[in-house]
Structure formats: C-alpha cells, structure tokens
Amino acid sequence: MTVSQVSFGTHEAVLEVKDLTVKYVGDTRSTTAVDRVSFSIGTGEIFGLAGESGCGKSTIANSLMRLLKHPARISGGSIRFGGKDVLAMSPEELRRFRWQDVAMVFQSAMNSLNPVLTIGEQITDIYTTHAGYSRKESLRRAGELLELVRINPVRLKSYPHQLSGGMRQRAVIAMAVALKPSLLILDEPTTALDVVVQQEIMAQIKELQHELGFSVLFITHDMSLMVELSHRMAVMYGGRIVETAKAADIHTNPQHPYTQALMGAFPPLTGPRVPLTGLPDGVKFRNIPDLAEVSPGHYVAPFGAELLETGALEGATR
Amino acid sequence: MSSTMTGAAAPAAGVEAGPALEIRGLSKTFPIGGLFSRKAVRALHDVDLSLGRGEIVALVGESGSGKSTLARCVARLEKPSAGEILLDGVDVLKRDRFQASREYRSQLQMVFQDPFGSLNPAHRIEHFLRRSLAIHGKAGTAAAAQARLEELMATVGLQPDMLNSYPHELSGGQRQRVAIARALAVEPQVILADEPTSMLDVSVRIGILNLMRKLRDEQGISMLYITHDLASARYLADRTAVMFAGELVEEGESLDLLANPAHPYTQLLVSAVPDPARAGSYDPVRRAELRAAVMSPASCAFDGDPEQPCSAEHPVRHRVGAPENRHWVRCHLYRPAAGSAGHALAEAKVS
Ligand SMILES: Nc1ncnc2c1ncn2[C@@H]1O[C@H](COP(=O)(O)OP(=O)(O)O)[C@@H](O)[C@H]1O
Ligand SMILES: Nc1ncnc2c1ncn2[C@@H]1O[C@H](COP(=O)(O)OP(=O)(O)O)[C@@H](O)[C@H]1O
Ligand code: SF4
Ligand SMILES: [Mg+2]
Ligand SMILES: [Mg+2]
Numbered sequence: 001m002t003v004s005q006v007s008f009g010t011h012e013a014v015l016e017v018k019d020l021t022v023k024y025v026g027d028t029r030s031t032t033a034v035d036r037v038s039f040s041i042g043t044g045e046i047f048g049l050a051g052e053s054g055c056g057k058s059t060i061a062n063s064l065m066r067l068l069k070h071p072a073r074i075s076g077g078s079i080r081f082g083g084k085d086v087l088a089m090s091p092e093e094l095r096r097f098r099w100q101d102v103a104m105v106f107q108s109a110m111n112s113l114n115p116v117l118t119i120g121e122q123i124t125d126i127y128t129t130h131a132g133y134s135r136k137e138s139l140r141r142a143g144e145l146l147e148l149v150r151i152n153p154v155r156l157k158s159y160p161h162q163l164s165g166g167m168r169q170r171a172v173i174a175m176a177v178a179l180k181p182s183l184l185i186l187d188e189p190t191t192a193l194d195v196v197v198q199q200e201i202m203a204q205i206k207e208l209q210h211e212l213g214f215s216v217l218f219i220t221h222d223m224s225l226m227v228e229l230s231h232r233m234a235v236m237y238g239g240r241i242v243e244t245a246k247a248a249d250i251h252t253n254p255q256h257p258y259t260q261a262l263m264g265a266f267p268p269l270t271g272p273r274v275p276l277t278g279l280p281d282g283v284k285f286r287n288i289p290d291l292a293e294v295s296p297g298h299y300v301a302p303f304g305a306e307l308l309e310t311g312a313l314e315g316a317t318r
Numbered sequence: 319m320s321s322t323m324t325g326a327a328a329p330a331a332g333v334e335a336g337p338a339l340e341i342r343g344l345s346k347t348f349p350i351g352g353l354f355s356r357k358a359v360r361a362l363h364d365v366d367l368s369l370g371r372g373e374i375v376a377l378v379g380e381s382g383s384g385k386s387t388l389a390r391c392v393a394r395l396e397k398p399s400a401g402e403i404l405l406d407g408v409d410v411l412k413r414d415r416f417q418a419s420r421e422y423r424s425q426l427q428m429v430f431q432d433p434f435g436s437l438n439p440a441h442r443i444e445h446f447l448r449r450s451l452a453i454h455g456k457a458g459t460a461a462a463a464q465a466r467l468e469e470l471m472a473t474v475g476l477q478p479d480m481l482n483s484y485p486h487e488l489s490g491g492q493r494q495r496v497a498i499a500r501a502l503a504v505e506p507q508v509i510l511a512d513e514p515t516s517m518l519d520v521s522v523r524i525g526i527l528n529l530m531r532k533l534r535d536e537q538g539i540s541m542l543y544i545t546h547d548l549a550s551a552r553y554l555a556d557r558t559a560v561m562f563a564g565e566l567v568e569e570g571e572s573l574d575l576l577a578n579p580a581h582p583y584t585q586l587l588v589s590a591v592p593d594p595a596r597a598g599s600y601d602p603v604r605r606a607e608l609r610a611a612v613m614s615p616a617s618c619a620f621d622g623d624p625e626q627p628c629s630a631e632h633p634v635r636h637r638v639g640a641p642e643n644r645h646w647v648r649c650h651l652y653r654p655a656a657g658s659a660g661h662a663l664a665e666a667k668v669s
Contacts, residue, residue, distance in 0.1 A: 052519040053490070162350050164382035195546065195590040221520045224549075224592035265520045267553035269576060269591055276524045276553070 013040040014183060014215050015064070020077035022059050022068065033059040035239035036077070036290070041183070044209055046216040048230030048247060050223060050262065056239040057219045061187045064217070065104050066094055081183070099130065103181040105173050105189045112172065113160040119146070119171050120156030126178050145174040185217045202229050224266050227251040232297075235259045240288040245298035255300040258285060336407060337368040338540040339392070339426070339508050344401030346387050346564075361387040363564045365401070369508060372538035374530065376555030376572065378548055378587065384564040385544045389510045392542075393428040394418035405508070424454040427501035431513040433493035437485040443496055444481040447471075450503035470499040474529060491522030498529065509533070512544045527554045548591050552576045557644065560584045570638065570645025580638045580647040 022034040034056040041047040049057050062068045064079060066086060079086040081101065089097060106112060114122055120142055127138035143153035149170035151163075160168055173189055202225075209216065220226050226233055227247045234244035235258065243256040254260045267276060291299035346362040349355065361384045369375050377385050390396040392403055394410075394417060403410050410422055430436050437446060447467050451457040456466070468478040474495040485493055494514060501509055511530065515523040531554060533539045545551050551558045552572050559569040560581065568581040579585045636652035638645040 158350065167382055195548065195587060195592070199590040199592075222592065223520070228592045262520065265524055267524075267549045269549050269552060269588070269593070273553060273573070275528070277528075 012043050014043050014045075014082055015041040015217070016078075016080045017060075017064070018078045018080075020060065020063060020079065021075050022056070022063055023073050023075050025071045025073055030071075033072070033239055034063070037236075037239070037241055038077075039234055039241065039244065041215045041217060042231075044213045044215060045232065046206075046209075046218055046230045048226040048233035049217065049219045049236060050221060050226050050233060051236035052221055052262075055236040057236060058187055061104060061185050061217065061219060064185060065098060065102060067098075067104075099181065100179055101181055102183040102185060103176040103179065104185040104187065105176045106187055111168075113168055115160055118157055118159055119151075119163070123156075123171075123175055123178065126175055130179055141178075145178055146171065148177075149174045180214070182214045183217065184214060185219070187219045188221070198225065221262075223262055235262065237285055237288065240301065241291060241299075242285070242288060242301045242303075243299065244291065249295075249298050253298075255294060255298070256303060336371075337404075338371045338373075338406065339369040339542075340402075340404040340407075341365060341367045341388075341392060342402040342404065344388065344391060344403070345399045346384075346391055346396065347399045361564050362391065362398070365561075365564075365566055367559055367566060367569075369540040369542060370556075371507075371540055372534055373557065374534050374541045374543055374555045376543045376545060376551035376558040377561060378545055378551050378558060379561035380587075381546065383561045385561055386512055387564075388561070389428060389512045389542065389544055393426065393510055394422065395428075420454065424504040425506055426508040426510065427504060427506040429494070429497050429501055429509060429511040429514050431516055433490060433497045433517070434485070436497055437493060439485050441484070442481065443483050443485070443488075446496065446500050447481070447503050450500045454504040456504060466503075470502055473502060473533075474499040475525070489522070490518045491525060494518060494522075494526055495529065498526075498533075502533070506539065508540045508542070510542045510544070513546070514543075515550065516545070516547070523550070530554060548576060548587060560587065565648070567649065568638075568645075568647045571643045574639065574643040574645055578639065578645070580645070580652060581649050582651070584647075 017040065018038050020034055020037045021032065024031045024033055037056075037060065039047065039049075049060065051057055059068070059072065062072070063074055064081075064086065066089065068074065074087065081097070084093075086097070113119070117125075120139065123142035123145055124135065124138040127133045127141055128135060131138075133141065139156075142156060146153050146155060151167055151170055151174075155163065155167070155171075160171075163171070169189070173186075176184060206229075218226065218230055227250060230247040232245065233247045233250055234241045235250070235256065236242065237258050243250065243254065243259045250259060251263065254263050265276060268274075285303065288301045288303075291301050294300050344362055344365040344367075345360075348359045348361055349357070350359050351357040365384075365388060367375070367377075367388075377388065379385055387396060391398040391401075394414075398411070401411075405422065405425055410418075413419070414422060444467060447470055448457070448463065451463055451466060457463045458466070467481060471478045471481060476492060476495050476499070480488070480492070485496070488496065498509075498514075509530075514530075515526050518526065527550060530541060530543065534541060543551065543555055548558075555572045557569060558572040558575045559566050560575075560583065561567070562581075562583045568575065568579070568584045575584070576588060579588045631650070633648050633650045633653075635646045635648050636654070638647050638652065
C-alpha cells in the first residue's frame, strides 16, 4: 500500500480557492496575473500547479500566504483554510497562520538565507522563537534536520556562501518543514536541485505527510516530476487553469493542446533518441473559457481553432 | 593511473584522433571554516576527461559534486590545485601561467546558467556581440561586422532586429541564445555550458539543446554540457560522464550508460529520474530501501562527504561491456577475479 492511496482516502478540503483574481495595478495599465482560478486541496493531498513562467503560479502562492505586496491586489474570489477566511485574517492571526499552519519554500529561497549567520544559527532560531525549545534541544534538532536533507551536520557551522546552491536550497527546505505545518507550499523548490535530492525531499515530505497528514501545494514546470508526485494537478496558462484532473489522467490522456505540448517537451530516458520541439514560438491562447468536466474529475477549458493565434501548435510533439 | 583508459578508447566515427580538449589529473581544493581553519573541501580530485572534436560530452552529477568547479577551472576562472589542461594538445596552464590569454578565450568559451546575470541591462544586444567580435579581433570592416552580427543572430535562431533590444525585453530563452551568440562570436572550438537550461522554461529548454546540437553538427564545435538532468544528457550528448564528490566514477556512450549504469551512484541517479509512468504511486518506502541498499556501508561508503574515502583502497577504472561504447566504471565491484588481477582496466564482471 502506498502513501498516496492512504492519504488520498478522504477528500476533506484543507484549502479552498474560489474564483481568485489577482491584478498588478500599474499607473497606465494593470495586468490580471491570476484570473478566476478555483481549486481545492484535500487533507494529505499533494496538489500540483504546473505551467510556464509568468502564468501566475507564484502569484497564487503568495496570495495564499497573504504575502502579496504592492502593486498586487486581490480583486476577487475567496481563500479558505480549514474553514477560516484567509483574506479576513487579522495581523495576529496571520502571524500564527504563516509558517505554523502554512509554510512556503520560495522559488529563489536558496538566496534568502542570511549571509552573516551560520546555517546552524538560522535553524536554531526557528526552534527557539517559534517552538520554544531550549538552545541545546534546538541545536540537536537542527542537526537532525540537516541530516534529513543529506547535509552533514558539520555544516551547521558553515555560512551560506560556503555551501553550493543545492545545499543551500536543501537547508531552506529543511527549515520549512521544521515546524510541521499542515500545508506546505513549494514554489519550484527543485529548479536548481539534482534528481536524487529532489526525490529524497519529496519522499521525505511524503513520509512526514503520512505521519502528520499535511497537504502540499507543489508548483513546478517539470511535468515528469509533477505527474509522478502529485495526486491531482492543474495546468495554468496566462492566469487561467486550462486543465485539472488526477495526475495520472493528465499523463495518459491530456486534453488541452497546451497540456499536450507541455507533456511532450520531456526527453524520455529509454528508447531511441527522438527529436523534440517543445512549444513552438508564437502559440497563444486567448479568452480561455471556464473549465468543463469531460470525464469524472477531469476538467478541461474548451478550446477551438478561434482561440489559438496563428502558427498554433504545428510542430508540437507528443 | 590516468593512463589506464586512454589506450583503450576507440575514437568515435567522424572524430579526429586528437581530442579538442583534454583534462588530466585535475584537482581543486577550497579552504573552508575561518581564516585559521585547516579544513578544506576537496572539490575535484584527479579528474581525467577529454572532449573529441565535434563531440558533446555531458557532465552529470548532483549539486556540489564539483561540476561547476571543473568548468571554472577549465575556463581559468579558478586556479586548479593540480593537473593539466590541454587544448589542441597544448598545456595551457604552462603556456599562460597566471591567467587565460586572449588566445585561449577565443578558443574556449563558457555559457552560464543565468542568462540574466551575464548581460548588463544598460546595453543593447548588439553591444555584447560587437564587443565580443572586437576584443577578439574578428570585427573587420563595418559592413562585415554588421553582416556577422546578423549571421550570429540567425545561427542562434533570433530575429536580426532584436540586436536593438535591451536584455530585459527578451525572454529567458532568448537571453540564453544571446549568451550563446556572444560565445560563438569569437569562433571557439570548445564551449563549456554550465547548466545552460536549468533556469529556463521547459519548452525553451529543448530549443536550446537543439541549438547546441546544431552547432556541433554544422560547425563541429566541441561542447561540455553540464547538467543534473540525465534525460537531457541522454537527448543531447554523445558521451556522458558521471561525477560524484569531485571524482568521475563512470563514463560511456550516453544511451549505453543510461541503459546499463554500472556504478551504484549512477544507478541511484538513474533510478531517481522522475518517471510519469509511476504517476500517483510514488513509494517512499521502496525509495528508502533502494537508497539503503546503495548507500550501505558494507558495499559503499560514499555518503556525500568528499572527505570520506570511497573505501580503504581507492578503486580504479574497469571497462563495462563492448570497447566501442568506451564505457568504464570506477568501482571495486567490477574488479576482475583474483587470478587475473593486475590489470587496471579489465572486462566488467556482469552481475
Ligand atoms: N511585482 C509585479 N509587478 C507587475 N507584474 C507582476 C509582478 N509580479 C508578477 N507580475 C506579473 O504577473 C504574472 C504572473 O507572474 P508569476 O505569478 O510570478 O508567474 P509564475 O510564478 O507562474 O512564473 C506575470 O505576467 C508577471 O509579469
Ligand atoms: N569558492 C568556494 N569556496 C569553498 N568551497 C567551494 C567554493 N566553490 C565551490 N566550493 C565547494 O566545492 C564543491 C563543489 O561545488 P560546485 O563545483 O559548485 O558543484 P556543482 O557545480 O556540481 O554543484 C562544493 O562542496 C562546494 O561547496
Ligand atoms: S568502490 Fe566500493 S564503495 Fe566505491 S562505489 Fe564501488 S562498491 Fe561502493
Ligand atoms: Mg514563479
Ligand atoms: Mg554548478
């Protein structure tokens, strides 16, 4: 029995996002970065959000954490976490909500470590301030945490610049799970990481998830990884969700042309070398309609020739 | 010991006998800790690697394994602690002792991971390419230079009118193409590309790999493609070399290496590549078992600590499979049986 089968048993939503719309308001014009996006994440579920850069993934993640800064503005929709209205939380509620209820690993997190403190000092800080452990206990846990992400605990004494980028990112991921949040948001956490570490971190997260039942919002543009690790996933394009379904269904039966092209951009690890083209330049979808259910649990935004700009998908391989 | 393999290497079809670049016994140690600390990180240890003419070799391995250090040493951005770097048979560390000469930089160019950091935002694209041409004396007349700029843009798949754009007006993939065009401007024989696609979007990545392949096929440029993505190494590279804790542990023809990984570490790497066929059924227990098997101290002591010796006796290279695959592994498991001992390179015991 795999963890996924266990944790996917009940679908009690821990997070519910409805019609979320986020704009970046400029002096002359504003961009709608997230456009009427709805999804929910079940308890213990790994939900993937895929799509190329600029499609609005990080904006969604930042909205969930209430970390959006000027000029971003949530102009519509709702976010509920464990039944609570996240958009209505007071600063005091938010302080607890962030990092203890929901933790996030940012895209460029490995550069967010404090350069003048050792890795050990930074991890110990989390335990002493947020969990109230003694310094000694915090240090012991900090060592364990590093081992969890395969960093030798001697590195507790290292400064961030003395670690390679991968090690820094691993340290940051370890710090995010330190307080065992119930929702972990990972915004392209493995973009700079090698496969073994990536797999181990995800395996580790799944193990912890099995134990504690937390959920994961996993953002990436690596379709192979996402399909393997997520229970359900959504594919975004230009601020809209174009397809959402069980990850296995997206893999075997992608419906939207954009999803199909994205799935086709990964070289296989077996078989002959086949030339790939990825997404051809100039493909554009516009006025993406609301999702329609094409089979149970599989939703696709209707598409037709009129929705594509010229040049469309010729050359895109599957 | 660096000689064990060279004699056995069969030149691939279409590759001239002498390699374009040959790295011998390259080592690099970084001090860590404080000013007075004696601790050091051994980033590279005794690396031998060659790049045939018109050949793409992938260098794969986890982050921290020393891939960038290798590229930086070869590009002479970092001073190696020991070793030789032969370009066209000339030992460049002896020839230009203190820094890379202009000649060297016009023979060998590097493309970095971050196409954002390497282009000054204040200048138009034209500026970067023109300066590259000028520094290396390839500019010629104004008309010739203009024609060359447009040719470079076409080669990397960009519209010539983009010469007037600023870096921020370009997408990541387009900027990486500019970085490649800038490297090409000096007409190098060798390009070292350090994770050139890892910061780019998926769709654009394949395009960059296809561009690199085109440069190999059409211009015969030799390339070292550094990546942590085994699937892309297999897609692009003729040969693939695997680095673990600063050492090369396995090398071979790419398809053969990925189909028949011999070193426990390579096996682990290959098994960790995400496989959509496992959708939704990822099993951490199975993964942990696999890891434990590979990492068990009884068979292997590599634990990510570069200071940890692989075992008491340093393993040497052993051949894997047919000689034409040029596939070797550095691991005691492939040591020939006791009777035939004494050969550094021997047929692999296929288990
Ligand atoms: N601070 C900002 N000001 C203006 N526009 C922004 C800002 N941040 C993001 N955007 C725009 O919002 C869109 C979505 O961005 P983002 O959420 O970062 O996408 P992703 O994470 O999928 O790459 C993009 O078109 C981007 O240009
Ligand atoms: N300037 C430096 N000072 C100290 N250690 C370094 C330095 N540069 C790299 N290292 C160490 O060398 C090892 C190899 O790093 P690197 O070549 O960047 O690996 P990769 O490119 O494979 O991720 C790592 O352990 C890293 O911490
Ligand atoms: S030589 Fe020994 S320790 Fe090294 S990889 Fe082979 S079996 Fe493992
Ligand atoms: Mg983002
Ligand atoms: Mg590197």
